[in-house]
Amino acid sequence: MRPKLAGxxxxxTALTAxxxxxxxxxxxxxGAKELEVLYKVEPxxxxxxxxxxxxxxxxxxxxxxxxxxxxxxxxxxxxxxTKLALLNRSPDSAPDVYFHDTFQVNADVxxxxxxxxxxxxxxxxxxxxxxxxxxxxxxKGGDGKIYGVPISTDTRGLWYSKDVLTKAGLPVPWEPKxxxxxxxxxxxxxxxxxxxxxFSMYSTKIHGEASTMQGFEMLxxxxxxxxxxxxxxxxxxxxxxxxxxxxxxxxxxxRENLGPKLSDAHNAKLADKINWEWFPKAKLxxxxxxxxxxxxxxxxxxxxxxxxxxxxxxxxxxxxNGEEPxxxxxxxxxxxxxxxxxxxxxxxxxxxxxxxxxxxSMTYSVSTGDLAPRKxxxxxxxxxxxxxxxxxxxxxxxxxxxRPAYEEYPKVSAQIQEAMEAVTTGAQTPEEATAAYAKxxxxxxxxxxxxxxx
Amino acid sequence: MTVAxxxxxxxxxxxxxxxxxxxxxxxxxxxxxxxxxxxAIFLAGPILWSVYIAFTNETLTGSASVNSQFVGVANFVKxxxxxxxxxxxxxxxxxxxxxxxxxQNTLGLIIALLMRGRGRVTRSVVNGVVIAAWVMPxxxxxxxxxxxxxxxxxxxxxxxxxxxWLYTAPMLxxxxxxxWRGTAFSMLVYSAALSEVPADLVEAAAVDGASPARRLLHIxxxxxxxxxxxxxxxxxLQTLASFGLIYALTGGGPGTAxxxxxxxxxxxxxRYFEIGYGSAIALVMLVxxxxxxxxxxRLIKTEDA
Numbered sequence: 003m004r005p006k007l008a009g010x011x012x013x014x015t016a017l018t019a020x021x022x023x024x025x026x027x028x029x030x031x032x033g034a035k036e037l038e039v040l041y042k043v044e045p046x047x048x049x050x051x052x053x054x055x056x057x058x059x060x061x062x063x064x065x066x067x068x069x070x071x072x073x074x075x076x077x078x079x080x081x082x083x084t085k086l087a088l089l090n091r092s093p094d095s096a097p098d099v100y101f102h103d104t105f106q107v108n109a110d111v112x113x114x115x116x117x118x119x120x121x122x123x124x125x126x127x128x129x130x131x132x133x134x135x136x137x138x139x140x141x142k143g144g145d146g147k148i149y150g151v152p153i154s155t156d157t158r159g160l161w162y163s164k165d166v167l168t169k170a171g172l173p174v175p176w177e178p179k180x181x182x183x184x185x186x187x188x189x190x191x192x193x194x195x196x197x198x199x200x201f202s203m204y205s206t207k208i209h210g211e212a213s214t215m216q217g218f219e220m221l222x223x224x225x226x227x228x229x230x231x232x233x234x235x236x237x238x239x240x241x242x243x244x245x246x247x248x249x250x251x252x253x254x255x256x257r258e259n260l261g262p263k264l265s266d267a268h269n270a271k272l273a274d275k276i277n278w279e280w281f282p283k284a285k286l287x288x289x290x291x292x293x294x295x296x297x298x299x300x301x302x303x304x305x306x307x308x309x310x311x312x313x314x315x316x317x318x319x320x321x322x323n324g325e326e327p328x329x330x331x332x333x334x335x336x337x338x339x340x341x342x343x344x345x346x347x348x349x350x351x352x353x354x355x356x357x358x359x360x361x362x363s364m365t366y367s368v369s370t371g372d373l374a375p376r377k378x379x380x381x382x383x384x385x386x387x388x389x390x391x392x393x394x395x396x397x398x399x400x401x402x403x404x405r406p407a408y409e410e411y412p413k414v415s416a417q418i419q420e421a422m423e424a425v426t427t428g429a430q431t432p433e434e435a436t437a438a439y440a441k442x443x444x445x446x447x448x449x450x451x452x453x454x455x456x
Numbered sequence: 457m458t459v460a461x462x463x464x465x466x467x468x469x470x471x472x473x474x475x476x477x478x479x480x481x482x483x484x485x486x487x488x489x490x491x492x493x494x495x496a497i498f499l500a501g502p503i504l505w506s507v508y509i510a511f512t513n514e515t516l517t518g519s520a521s522v523n524s525q526f527v528g529v530a531n532f533v534k535x536x537x538x539x540x541x542x543x544x545x546x547x548x549x550x551x552x553x554x555x556x557x558x559x560q561n562t563l564g565l566i567i568a569l570l571m572r573g574r575g576r577v578t579r580s581v582v583n584g585v586v587i588a589a590w591v592m593p594x595x596x597x598x599x600x601x602x603x604x605x606x607x608x609x610x611x612x613x614x615x616x617x618x619x620x621w622l623y624t625a626p627m628l629x630x631x632x633x634x635x636w637r638g639t640a641f642s643m644l645v646y647s648a649a650l651s652e653v654p655a656d657l658v659e660a661a662a663v664d665g666a667s668p669a670r671r672l673l674h675i676x677x678x679x680x681x682x683x684x685x686x687x688x689x690x691x692x693l694q695t696l697a698s699f700g701l702i703y704a705l706t707g708g709g710p711g712t713a714x715x716x717x718x719x720x721x722x723x724x725x726x727r728y729f730e731i732g733y734g735s736a737i738a739l740v741m742l743v744x745x746x747x748x749x750x751x752x753x754r755l756i757k758t759e760d761a
Contacts, residue, residue, distance in 0.1 A: 084726045087516040109729075112519040208707060210727075264623040265607055268709050409518050416728045427711040445534070 035068045037349055040089065040097035042082040043074040046274055046304055049297065049369040050101065056365060057357045064356075068349055073097060078270060080210040090115045093343035098350045099357075102150055102339040104140045105211060105407045105415070110339075111143040112409045117342040118147035122351040128359070128376075136399070137375045141337040144408065150337025151358045154372035157331040157398035158216055158292045159318045160184075163198075165284040167315075170194040175315055179324045181224070181251055184288070188260040191287040200260045202276055203290040205252050205426045206268050207419045214415040215332050215405065216291055218422055221248035223403045224321040224330035230414065231406035232454050238406075238414065238447045241440035242456025247322065249432035253425045267426055274298075281314060282307050290319060293395035297371030300388060316391050318398060331402040335375070410447045417442050510736040516729035524732065531736035541737065543712055544720035548696065550627060551634070551716050556695035559635035561688060564642025568650055569672070571643075583643075590640030598704030601633040626706045626714035634701055638694070642687055649683035650676070682756055689752035696745050717741055 039058075043051045051074060058070045075085045083106060089095045096115070110116045123129040129138075133152065141150030164174045170191045178184045188200035204213040222228040228244035231237070239245075255261040266272055273291075277298035280286035289295070297303060299310040318329030338354045340347065356362065360378050367374040367385060373396055374380045386392045405411060421439045424430035430438065444450040510531060514524035535541050567586065571579055589597065604610045605621040612618055622629050653676055661671050677684070699718040702708065708715035708723070715723070717737065725734025 080727060087729055088726075091516065091521075106517070109518040113517045113521040115517065207709070263607070263620060264710055265620045268623070268707070413728060423709075423711050427709075427713075429711045429713075 035346060035349065036071055037068060037099065037344075037346055037353060038071045038073055038097045039353065040073050040075065040086060040100040042079070042101060043076060044078065046298075047370075048304065049302070049366060052369065053362050053366045054357065057353070057362050060362075061353050061356045065349065065352065068346075070353065078210075079103065079212070080208075083210075090341070096341045096343045098341050098344035098346060099353055100339055100341065101153070102141070102337050103211070104150070104152075104335055104337055105405055105411055107141045107149050107337070107339070108144055108407055108409045109412055111145070111149055115342055116143075116149045117340040117344070117347060117350075118143070118145075118149060119151065119340060119351065119354075120147050122348070123148060123151075126355055128355070132360075132376045132378055134375075134377060137335075139404075140335050140375075141339065150339040151354050152335055152337050152375035153358055153363065153366060154294075154370065155333060155335035155375050156293050156372050157333055157395050157402050158220055158290070159316060159329075159331060159395070159398055160288055161281070161291055161295055162288045162315045162317065163281055163284050163286060164313055164315050166191060166195055166198045166287040169198075169284075170287070175317070177317055178320045179328065180320050181221075181322050183320060185251075185254060185260070188255070188288065189258070192258075192260055195287070198285050198287055199262050199280060200287045201255055201290070202262050202272075202280070202286055202288070203252070203255065204272065205256075205261075205422045207423050208268055208270050209272065210419065211412075211415055212273075213422055214418045215334060217252070218248055218418050219332050219403070219405065220290060220319050220330060221251050221322075223332065224319060224325075226322065226325050229406075231408070233406075235454055237452055237454035238410070238443055240443050240453045240455050241436040245439065245456075246432045246436045249421060249425045249435050252422060253428075253432050256426050257428065261426075264427065278305050278307070281310070284313070293373055293391070293398075294371040296389055296391055297369060300369065300371065302369035311390050316394050318401065327401050329398070329401045331398040333399065333402040333404055335372070410452075413446045414443070417446055506735045506738060509732050510739045512732045514732035514735075516726075516731050518729070520732075527732075531733050532740070534733070535736055535740065540712060540715070540720060541717070544715050544717045547627065547714065548716040548718075551631060551698070551702075552692055552695045554627075555631040555634035556638070556691040557688060559631065560638040560642045560691055560695075561684075563635060563639045564644075564687075565646050565684075567639065567643045568646035569676075571647065572650055586640045586643055589637050592637065594637070594700035595704050597633065597637045598701050601629065601636070601705055605629055622706055623710050626710065630702045630705055630714055633705060634695065634698060637701065638691060641694075642691060645683055645687045645690075646680065649680040653679045685752055685756045689749055692748050692752070693745055696741065696748070 039054060041050050041054055051072075054072055058072060061070055062068065075082045077085075083103070086097075086100060086102075086106075089097060090110070090113075102110075102116075107116065129151075137152050137155055138148065140152045140155065141148060143149050160178070162176055167174050167176055167187070170187075171194060172187055172190060176187065178187065184201070191198055191200040204217045206213060209217075219230070222230065222244055225244040225247055228248070230239060232239055256267075261267060262272070262275075266275060269275065273295075276286060276289050276291070277295055281289070296310065298305070299307040301308070318331065321328060321330055338357050340350045340354065344350050358376075360376060360382075363374060363376050364379050364382065364385060366372070367379055368388075371389070373392075374385055379385050380396070417439055420442075421430075421435040424435045424438070425432055440455075444453050447453060509524070511526055511528060512524045513520050513527050513530075515521050567582065571582060592600070602609075602622070606612075607618060607620050611621065657679075658671055658675055661675055666674070697718060698716070699722065702714060702716060702719055703722070706714045708719040712720075718741070721734050721737040721741070724730045724737060
């Protein structure tokens with residue numbers, strides 16, 4: 003009886019171990035090699051999945067013996083970050099190649115989860131010929147190495163409904179020069195077109211990084227000397243007047259009821275409401291958003307709106323009081339990155355080059371509305387054919403800023419979201435929220451010596 | 457079976473524990489073995505690990521994820537000075553008292569009392585309705601309440617008003633939703649307990665002229681007091697850990713207006729990747745749950761004495 007039991011125990015343990023460790027053996031049962039690619043998908047955002055499905059076919063045709071496993075994560079960006087971080091906890095569950103937001107790159111470099119690509123990039127002619135230097139920096143680690151090949155880049159600014167502005171008696175094309183111009187326009191819309199929402203921006207925690215970047219940083223970097231990080235002293239800036247001013251703008255929007263209702267401000271699907279409900283029905287005046295919004299209206303979208311080219315206008319977000327250079331933009335983007343745990347490094351890199359080649363890069367940029375990172379795509383008439391706004395968004399690169407995407411940045415961003423949400427709901431005044439940020443900052447960035455008091 | 461024929465002098469206790477005693481231990485330990493091993497690996501293991509990382513600065517990514525350091529009680533010091541935690545703790549308290557101790561418990565008892573001696577049809581209909589809410593998965597229940605309370609939802613349509621209930625009264629919304637969902641459990645416990653109350657005792661009291669209220673207060677309730685305590689303990693623990701319902705309904709918002717401790721823990725651990733800090737919060741919750749159970753168990757014991 004006893005040996006039998008001991009035997010079954012052993013068997014059980016063995017089974018359990020096999021079950022735990024069976025994650026991503028590079029050799030599948032048939033002896034073929036398998037590469038796992040992780041990416042995000044939403045019912046309203048099938049674009050990346052479409053492009054990767056194409057890339058999979060091309061790659062498998064060119065690389066017999068290797069199977070590509072596409073693993074989607076259903077959900078918004080925040081859900082994707084969490085899922086990726088958890089999968090990356092163990093080499094057994096980590097995907098070989100993944101779609102990665104550039105602001106997360108340095109934290110993962112510090113954790114040793116990403117493989118540097120420099121050796122492979124040196125042998126890939128496209129890297130030097132097609133990727134502009136500014137774009138190459140997108141996924142540069144603190145050690146100067148490159149950890150991802152850009153699949154998209156972007157700029158940010160204002161979209162507005164010509165119908166709503168005309169009804170409010172505002173000039174079209176509309177060209178605000180200061181924050182005050184924007185607020186005045188919003189107030190005019192509120193007064194003259196009461197059934198339209200005057201102004202929309204992302205300002206709550208549920209929108210995560212979108213709130214920080216499209217919302218807060220578009221304001222902060224438009225103030226005189228406004229920045230999150232002092233490059234000269236290599237310290238994080240603790241609040242200050244710039245910070246309070248940016249929060250005051252948000253506070254004004256919500257206290258004067260110039261923004262969406264609270265339930266919409268907290269709705270994870272706010273972008274869908276803006277792009278598919280409010281703008282087409284002329285229920286929204288101005289939206290602070292990014293280049294990619296046009297992806298929602300194009301023929302490749304799940305709900306195209308061909309009239310957008312005539313009904314909408316676009317203009318840069320002005321600086322606070324019209325300070326030079328008069329406009330502000332933020333740029334980020336996503337890359338295809340390689341796991342440091344993958345045993346098939348060359349194969350993984352080969353897939354990255356397929357996913358970011360001209361054809362696939364084109365498919366992705368045209369359907370998402372993101373800006374193309376490759377010169378040959380940007381120069382191709384197909385890229386700008388159906389999108390009259392693309393030149394405007396591309397030109398914003400001349401005034402754009404990049405996030406201080408250091409390892410601590412995601413945590414700093416989370417603190418900014420706390421401050422923004424507190425101001426959005428009215429739980430705190432801009433001054434209180436700034437003070438709370440300044441107080442929390444040292445523990446977030448690793449000590450008071452890394453903080454610059456303002 | 458042959459083993460059982462061995463004489464057992466050890467009943468009186470051989471102090472050193474002879475071979476037969478060891479054999480007897482083995483006889484119950486061996487069949488339990490696989491289960492114990494599994495429990496150790498999948499239950500005790502993760503618990504011990506999370507207790508350990510609660511004392512480190514472990515994160516899900518970044519440099520602290522590869523060389524996390526033991527930071528002693530730093531997480532707990534930070535926790536008790538964290539206004540967001542204090543806020544979440546108060547909200548959890550309101551949530552437990554409001555939805556479990558007052559809501560589910562009282563409503564469950566009232567329904568059970570009213571159902572006594574009713575016709576079979578009434579009983580099955582009421583039982584069916586109440587239990588339907590209970591068997592519903594949390595997320596589905598949350599979706600129902602969301603469409604009920606949403607701005608263009610059922611409630612506003614019926615009342616003819618335009619109120620953003622989930623933003624103006626988020627705690628009330630999640631408390632009501634949890635009462636609605638969880639009442640069935642208390643109702644079932646009390647229905648069972650009430651069926652054990654001897655009818656002749658209640659009748660005798662009625663003959664003696666005791667009013668229905670007096671009969672309830674002095675006969676029925678004292679007789680089911682142990683069920684009350686057990687029920688309170690179970691629903692308190694359940695509600696203390698409730699996550700899905702609130703997460704799906706309000707996400708803890710607006711701001712932190714309905715962010716109970718489990719939601720705060722999730723946010724810290726899995727959105728901000730502070731898994732060490734998140735585990736510290738989990739540990740504190742575990743202790744609070746244990747304290748609650750101790751109090752209830754104590755009360756049950758005193759009742760027995």
